[in-house]
Amino acid sequence: MIKTRLAPSPTGDPHIGTVFQALLDYIVAKKFNGQFLVRIEDTDRKREVAGAEAAIFSALDWFGLSPDTNQIFRQSERLKIYQEQAQKLIQLGHAYYCFCSSERLTQVREEQTKLGQPPMYDRYCRGLDSVAAAKRSQSEPHVIRLKVPRNQTIVVNDLLRGEVKFDSNIIDDQVLLKSDGWPTYHLAATVDDHLMAITHVIRGEEWLSSAPKHLLIYQFFNWQPPLFIHTPILRNPDRSKLSKRHGHASVNWYIKEGYLKEAVINFLATRVWNHPEGKEVFSLDELIKHFEFKDLHLTGPIADINKLNWLNSQWLRLLPEAEVLKRLKPFQPKNLADDKLKQIWPLLAERIVKLSELDDLTSYFVTQLKIEAAAVLKESGMPAEKTAEYLLQVSKVVSSITEWSVVNLETKLHELQAKLDLKPRPAFMTIRLAVTGRSATPPLFDVLYILGKEEVIKRLAYAQKILENK
Numbered sequence: 001m002i003k004t005r006l007a008p009s010p011t012g013d014p015h016i017g018t019v020f021q022a023l024l025d026y027i028v029a030k031k032f033n034g035q036f037l038v039r040i041e042d043t044d045r046k047r048e049v050a051g052a053e054a055a056i057f058s059a060l061d062w063f064g065l066s067p068d069t070n071q072i073f074r075q076s077e078r079l080k081i082y083q084e085q086a087q088k089l090i091q092l093g094h095a096y097y098c099f100c101s102s103e104r105l106t107q108v109r110e111e112q113t114k115l116g117q118p119p120m121y122d123r124y125c126r127g128l129d130s131v132a133a134a135k136r137s138q139s140e141p142h143v144i145r146l147k148v149p150r151n152q153t154i155v156v157n158d159l160l161r162g163e164v165k166f167d168s169n170i171i172d173d174q175v176l177l178k179s180d181g182w183p184t185y186h187l188a189a190t191v192d193d194h195l196m197a198i199t200h201v202i203r204g205e206e207w208l209s210s211a212p213k214h215l216l217i218y219q220f221f222n223w224q225p226p227l228f229i230h231t232p233i234l235r236n237p238d239r240s241k242l243s244k245r246h247g248h249a250s251v252n253w254y255i256k257e258g259y260l261k262e263a264v265i266n267f268l269a270t271r272v273w274n275h276p277e278g279k280e281v282f283s284l285d286e287l288i289k290h291f292e293f294k295d296l297h298l299t300g301p302i303a304d305i306n307k308l309n310w311l312n313s314q315w316l317r318l319l320p321e322a323e324v325l326k327r328l329k330p331f332q333p334k335n336l337a338d339d340k341l342k343q344i345w346p347l348l349a350e351r352i353v354k355l356s357e358l359d360d361l362t363s364y365f366v367t368q369l370k371i372e373a374a375a376v377l378k379e380s381g382m383p384a385e386k387t388a389e390y391l392l393q394v395s396k397v398v399s400s401i402t403e404w405s406v407v408n409l410e411t412k413l414h415e416l417q418a419k420l421d422l423k424p425r426p427a428f429m430t431i432r433l434a435v436t437g438r439s440a441t442p443p444l445f446d447v448l449y450i451l452g453k454e455e456v457i458k459r460l461a462y463a464q465k466i467l468e469n470k
Contacts, residue, residue, distance in 0.1 A: 002034030002199045006060075006067075007189060009041045010052035014059040014251040016303070017204070017234050017242060020268045024202050024231060026065045030288045034199070036065075039073040039192055043182050059251045063261050064284060073196065075188050082183035085191050085221075086144045086176050090130075094220040095176060097133040098125040098145045120172040121145065144177040146186070146213060154212040159200075159229045159293055166212040174213050186210060190217045193226060202229045229293070231272060235300045242303050258331055258355025260319070263312040270311075271301030281314050313353045321345060331358045335366045343450055347442035365450060368459055369437030371466045379429040379439075384470035390420070391434055391467070395460040404453055410445040434463035 004025035008018050022038075029036035038060070040053055060066055075082075089095035098121075109119035125133070126147065136142070152168040176187040183191075193201060208230040218225040234242040242249050254264055262283065269287050270280065274295050282290075316324060325342060332341060341362070348361055363369065373384065380387040397412050417427040432444050435456060441447050448456050 002029060002032045003037060003197055004029045004200050004202060005037045005039050005198050007039045007041045008056050009044060010049060011047040012049050012052055014056050015249055016251055019059060019063055019251060020234055022060055022065045023265060023268050027288050027291050028200055031291050035068045037069060037196060038067040042074055042076045043188055063265060082188050082191055083181060086187060089220060092220060094147050095144050096126055096147055097137045097142045099140055099142045100124055118170060123173055141179045143175045143179050145173045146176050148173050154215060156211040156215055156228060159227050160296060160298060171212055186213050190214045194223045198226050200229060201226045202231060204233045205230045206233060232298055232300050234303050237302055237304060239300060248305060259312050260315045263315040267308045267311050272296050309353050316352060317349060328355055328358055331355045333359050336362055347446055364436040364438055368462060371437055371463050373466050373470045376430055376433045379426055379433060381426050384467045388464045388467040391460050391464050394431055395457050398453060398456050406445045406449045409448050435459045
């Protein structure tokens with residue numbers, strides 16, 4: 001059975017790059033009727049943040065990328081396994097004890113840097129007598145290092161990149177087990193992937209340089225290595241790495257901004273995958289159905305928020321109205337009643353981009369906004385007194401409408417415009433600004449209808465007063 005895994009570290013708010021990797025793991029598992037697992041890599045105790053693990057699973061659930069088992073794999077609970085495997089590598093002759101102090105290691109790296117050499121361990125302890133070293137390890141601080149063979153070409157077969165060759169002479173004798181008995185990523189991840197029977201290791205391209213070390217561990221244990229897929233990492237438009245310093249790197253940012261999970265999944269997929277039919281808007285199920293590794297591309301994916309905004313607006317129109325109203329609930333202003341929102345929504349559907357815009361787009365429906373006399377007069381093209389007189393006539397026309405409807409509002413106000421020989425823009429933009437305080441709204445007559453006769457008359461009177469005092 002095909003098995004994939006996401007292996008995040010609980011070091012803070014979930015990163016959108018974690019969701020990006022989870023998506024690829026998830027679709028590969030589902031495409032081939034496999035299993036998607038999550039492993040918490042919590043061996044970096046200094047960077048661990050309380051609550052981060054729960055936040056990771058919450059984010060996955062929100063995006064619909066939950067693992068296929070409720071079992072949680074935590075590396076912190078498997079220390080004995082890693083320690084035993086490190087000892088086994090020593091017994092096999094593929095690892096060794098290192099007793100070098102941090103001061104000596106720093107000095108070695110500084111000297112290498114001065115000589116223009118890549119900083120790496122100088123293998124000082126590699127030649128120690130194994131029996132004597134084992135005895136010293138009982139009483140002296142030490143680490144366990146991988147014994148990388150010399151003068152070899154290590155070939156990593158990557159499903160996207162083909163054969164990637166590495167010179168073993170420039171591969172560091174990696175620390176596998178630290179002096180406190182905790183494993184490094186390289187040992188723990190490799191051991192866990194084997195014991196969890198992971199068949200496809202899908203991870204960011206920053207781990208490609210570590211792949212030969214992991215491949216060596218597989219070979220030393222005589223284990224079958226998984227298929228490696230090193231994907232490009234998300235980048236900003238300037239091609240810099242998308243880091244947590246940028247607001248839009250955090251999953252919480254996308255949720256708080258009011259992006260739909262369908263849109264974000266769609267967006268992330270289009271960063272590295274082309275739909276075979278050229279479609280830009282597609283669901284997770286459709287992605288799984290059409291996914292093929294050959295359609296993935298390696299060009300650095302750009303987190304173009306403008307593209308995401310467009311996709312989000314498309315998904316807001318695709319989802320059933322009842323579902324959209326449900327998603328809007330966390331963003332709904334307290335003074336905006338459910339029935340009023342339902343009435344307003346058809347006017348907003350073509351305008352709203354993110355759910356977080358709801359408050360701004362609906363504020364004038366529930367509150368009399370401040371009227372800028374200068375803006376009203378600029379649109380009317382008339383003096384303040386004349387503009388106030390015009391709004392009074394509008395108010396009289398509105399008052400005369402017995403059957404309140406969009407059609408009657410439009411008919412009667414157009415008749416007034418023609419009677420006063422006004423051009424459409426000054427006639428209707430003046431009303432819009434007077435009633436809503438906004439120059440851009442949904443169709444004016446629809447807005448007036450939803451506000452209701454009494455509210456429209458009240459707001460026109462308020463605007464008249466502002467202009468009369470100008």
